[in-house]
Amino acid sequence: SSGITxxxxxxxxxxxxxxxxxxLPDAQKCVDEVRQLFPxxxxxxxxxxxxxxxxxxxxxxxxxxxxSVTLSPRHVASLIALGRLxxxxxxxxxxxxxxxxxxxxxxxxxxxxxxxxxxxxxxxxHQQATECFLTALRFESTAPIRPxxxxxxxx
Numbered sequence: 001s002s003g004i005t006x007x008x009x010x011x012x013x014x015x016x017x018x019x020x021x022x023x024l025p026d027a028q029k030c031v032d033e034v035r036q037l038f039p040x041x042x043x044x045x046x047x048x049x050x051x052x053x054x055x056x057x058x059x060x061x062x063x064x065x066x067x068s069v070t071l072s073p074r075h076v077a078s079l080i081a082l083g084r085l086x087x088x089x090x091x092x093x094x095x096x097x098x099x100x101x102x103x104x105x106x107x108x109x110x111x112x113x114x115x116x117x118x119x120x121x122x123x124x125x126h127q128q129a130t131e132c133f134l135t136a137l138r139f140e141s142t143a144p145i146r147p148x149x150x151x152x153x154x155x
Contacts, residue, residue, distance in 0.1 A: 012047070015030035015034070015047055019050055019054065024054055027047070042071035042072035042075050042078065045065070045071060049061045049063075049064030049067075052064055062082070069082060074105040076106045079112070080102050080109070080111050083116075095119050096119060100116070110135075110139035113132050113133075117136060120132060
């Protein structure tokens, strides 16, 4: 089982690298490999959403992010991606819902606070926007470069 998990982590990491380099077909191949191992993984839906979004297919990206949140309601990266996408798609009530859920699931997640600030600023709620941006800055300054969850601890 550990071999499957390790293999999945490798495919997922390679997909992240390809995605960050704009190599979308290669990223999709990696995600497809993970889907073969774990067809109902929220991470597969999340990565598919990121790929669809990078391709400019916002409605398909939205559906993939919704799938991810349905499979794992507290997956913060999916909640933030969905909230950010709702801002872009001019759906402020949904954006606020998903971003607020992200801050409830992980109160120190600075990206969620940042996008809540963007949302409030766009709605003319400048005081709320300022509070969100200040909260985001406070948490960003203490955030690790890499999430602790990806570090392997040797004791």
